[in-house]
Amino acid sequence: MSKDEIHYDITHISFLEKLWGDGYMSPGGKKEINRLLNGLDLTEKKILDVGCGAGGITVSLVKDYGAKEVIGVDVEEDVVNSAIKRVVKNRLKDNIEILLIGKSNLPFEDNCFDIVFSKDSFVHIPDKEKIFSQVFKVLKPGGFFVFSDWLISHDQKPSKEMEYYLKLEDLGFGMGSPSLYHNALKKSGFVSIKKNNRNKWYKEEARKELQILSGPARKSYEEITSNNFIEDQIKTWKAMIRVLDTGEHCPHHFLAQKPEN
Ligand SMILES: C[S@@+](CC[C@H](N)C(=O)[O-])C[C@H]1O[C@@H](n2cnc3c(N)ncnc32)[C@H](O)[C@@H]1O
Incomplete structure (x- = not known):
């Protein structure tokens, strides 16, 4: 992976x-x-966590929700190493496997997971239909696909404010609209598709985050990063709040099911 492609370093x-x-x-x-x-219900289930990141949620799926086996996959080395450390620290090596995978496919047999989970990772994958079709294949018949992601509210050109935010974020975002996601899920074969707009919640939450970053705690954030890094984050958060306020940036939850047969 080239340096430009690394979005999440230590x-x-x-x-x-x-x-x-x-x-x-x-x-x-x-x-x-x-x-x-x-x-x-996650108890005794075999789950795939796509874009598992540093593994906090992956571990929680076993510890707090009783999943039997979780495979967490990610494309970045630093996050995978961090997730592996977390699994070892929690003594969950028998239940959780963390894999570094390539960007273009999910390396699993068909029909092998009860649930595919993902939190805010598909935004990094521009071709939603391709990734959702792969998820569909690896799910068992009747299995659930549950995920959260960062969406844009429409299919037109992003507003100037959104373009500015995306430029600052510099995370290779490939945002899609709720209808694009819905259609991609449907085309991939999913049924009973439900979605939930989380804009209202994140609009408030992002303000609290900005307050933390720019308030008395700022120094402690600078200590683990740098003054410039936090300055950039504050700029990004302000730009993000602008597009959250207009509703153009609209994180969503999705739940869909692979038909029984
Ligand atoms: C915003 S982070 C979320 C991580 C984790 N799900 C969480 O909520 O803590 C997005 C993650 O998606 C991963 N990612 C990016 N492109 C990916 C791809 N093509 N396949 C799998 N994961 C990917 C990133 O490396 C990163 O760890």
């Missing part, structure tokens, strides 16, 4: 974990995972 991981919780590289912590799972 510094970035430490920054996100400090803001969002140990092992978490996306907002909301355990509460948001609970809302996303919304009572879905």
Whole structure:
């Protein structure tokens, strides 16, 4: 992987974990995972976590939700190493496997997972239909696909404000609209597709995050990164809040099912 393709190095991981919780590289912590799972029964299930990041959620799926086996996959070396350390620290090597995979495919047999889970990772994958078709193949008939992701509210050209935010974010974002996601899921074969717009929640949450970054705690964030790094993050957060306020940036939860046969 070239240097340009690395989005989450050690510094970035430490920054996100400090803001969002140990092992978490996306907002909301355990509460948001609970809302996303919304009572879905994970006990004794075999689960794939796509874009597992530093593994905080991957571990929680076993520890807090009783999953029997979880395979976490990611494309970046630093996050994979961090997730492996977390699994070892939690003595969950028998239940959790973390794999570094290539960007273009999920290296698993067909029909082998009960549930495919993902939190805020598909935004990095521009071809939604291709990735959702792969998820469909690896799921067992009747299996569930549950994920959260960062979406754009429409299919037109992004607004100037959104373009500015995406430029600052510099995370190779490939945002799609709710209808693009819905159609990609449908085309891949999924049924019973449900979605939940989390804009209202994140609009408030992002303000709290900005307050943390620009308030008295800023120094402690600079200590693990740098003054410039935090300055850039504050700029990015302000730009993000602008597009959250207009509703153009609209994180969503999705639940869909692979038909029984
Ligand atoms: C915002 S982080 C979320 C990580 C984790 N799910 C969490 O919520 O803490 C997005 C993750 O997606 C991973 N990612 C990017 N492209 C990917 C791909 N093609 N396949 C799998 N993971 C990918 C990144 O390396 C990163 O770890």
